[in-house]
Amino acid sequence: MFSSFGDQARTFMLSQQNALLKNDMERLSLELSSGRVADTSKAVRGDYTGLSEIEEAASALNAYKTSNSEAAMFVENAQSVLGFIQNLTGEAAPALLMASNTNNDQLLSATTGDAKQKLEAIVSAINTQTTGRSLFSGAATDSAALASVDDMLADLSPLLAAETTAAGAAVIIDSWFDDAGGGFEVVAYQGSSSALSPFQIGPGREASFEITAADPGIRGALKGLTIAALISEGAFTSDQNERQLLLKYAGEALLTNENDLSGLRAATGTAESHIEEMRVQNDSEEYALTLARTRILGTDPYTAATELEAVQIQLETLYTVTARLSRLNLVDFI
């Protein structure tokens, strides 16, 4: 038996090695330049559950950030409207009380005129829209919350025509504003009886804003100023005494309403801080997801660079060996 080693075997082995090293180089240069593994499937060993949960959470988080900022703007605007209302009623209440105590006709007409203007300002503020949505209409964000002051007064004043005492007028006005199915709910309030759906401000977290223009706190503010507006329009012009009594009733109503208004503002403030808290949490959640993704798919540039260097040296060695071996054959020596 002779022993020999075929020529093709050597070339076959060298070309296999060459191909392997070149493949490694490709992969390592890709990993080095992009900072992540070249073959995702191999990195997770075929099990994508973790990666898919990260991607789903990241994509949902983006949507929640939009939702959160829209909620924040809505509630912020609502808060400033409530603040505006409270300011105006805070000014109007003492003015009305003072006018009710003095026997000055001019003071009275000036004060009630001013009250009517305040009422119009408040109604218009309540009817403001944020990015096309009504703030205080409940679920019917496409319609205005309140009818105009003129419409309200037009509905209310005929009811007072027959009254002669302030007490009687007060009863009618109370019933118009506060009764379920009364004049306020039928004529003045044009929004929905169902509250706005809660805002989705973060994964699994919602913030509710359920204040509408039909809320007692707002109705109370409107009631006080409406009484003054009715007087300004000419109710009880003949009877100075009754006018003053009615004005006093209006001022006191505004004062007792302050608590309810403050309550509304506090509830809105709570919603605002909750939304802001979730915004911060959403940001840190996003960061955590990025870290998690890098942990699964990222590569260490130092390791990749070192391996690349090693493969390059190996390839150069292979080339030298190939050249040397090709010079070693008997034919050259014969």
Add this chain to the structure above:
Amino acid sequence: MSLTSSFSNALSGLSATSRAAQVVSSNIANSLTEGYATRRIELSSQSLAGNGAGVNVEGVFRNVDVGLLADRRVSQAELGNASVLSEFFGELEQSIGIPEDAGSLNSEISALESALIEASSRPDSIPRLEAVLIAANDVASKFKNISDEIQDLRMTADQEIEAQVGFLNDNLKKIEDLNDQILAQTASGRDATALMDQRQSMIDEIAEIVPLKEVARDKNTIALFTEGGAVLLDGRAGEFQFESVSTIVPEMTLSSGALSGISLNGNPINTAAERSGIQGGSLEALFEVRDELAVSAQTDLDAMARSLMERFADPAIDNSTLGGLFTDDGAAFDPLNEVALSSRLAIDASVDPSQGGEVWRIRDGLGAVTSGEVGDASKIQAMIDSLREPLVPSTGSFSTTGRSLNDLSADFLSSIGVQRQSNESDVSYISAKTNALQSQEKANGVDSDQEMQKLLLIERSYAANAKVIQSIDEMLDLLMGL
């Protein structure tokens, strides 16, 4: 006279050395030829009436390591098998898409979820509801795309089977011809080694398709069997029968009779059995792809489509008595009609403006006659909750714990991915083994240094024999000159 016998001895030496030189030249000429077996010359001393008398050329033989050849062929068949499976899983995984790629199944489902979240923040916004409609359509198309891809892979497998069966049949015929020619050559004492080389490479060509066993018969002929025991060639070549189809849809299976199986010489071969006649090569793997793997992938995909439909068919979400946002080509889900459901997913016409519907029905319910309160996001929120709810899928090969829709699609992808990784590591292991065997085979090939050495010896031997003839000639002249 001994002088004449020396003469004839020297002549036999000359012819032997020139024959040896011919073998060396043939070897060197073929040093780069694939599948060439190194020739060697067998010499023996001639015996004439009991006396040694010169050299006899026994013959020229091929240097083949039969065991190594058989191992390498079996390894090639295993490689063919594993490659077909690995390619199938790779293509399927790519078609489904990995989660971070835009356009993957997971990202389309996530996009639907995000569109719903944004719509729930502004339920009054028609553009946002339209975005939900678009996202839902994208999910439905993705399911259809994957379903189509699975059927394409089955179609490719079917066509590939036809091609391989044709190739196999042709080659077996040619090998049969070569066998006959080799028999004729050997029987008349001529050199059949070149034909044997050809026959070997013909067999190598079909080694990947089915794992072969080569059995030597007399006068240098062979018989071929598969590892599973089918007779490919024994005297006469066997013939495989297979019919391909022009299109494949999910309802067509081997058991339904719509797809053809394979038979050898008219006897059907059961490709699904544990041990079939053709097992182990790429042909068997193609049948496995077409009849088992792709079919179960389609079943799982349809089960996912069913889960999707059922999540949206909750009456709390929509006012209608119909199927819900996702329909089976417009109709509600029918458990008897689950096959290929994923290719028929469509969005209900009542929410699609292009089919006469209104997009606000996404918010107000599919059966709503008029638009409801625009700030009401409760149904949209219910859709989001339903997508996320861990429900146990009613069908398919998924686990029996509850999974959200996104997790379910990740499970589907992972079942493919894990199989692919396992197959790829099989491929790399078998590749390495095949390479090692091929390398060893090539090591038995032509070594040009060895041939050059032999040539030096042959030159000297020829010169010596010629010198002997010259000397004997002079001696005879001397004798004649007396």
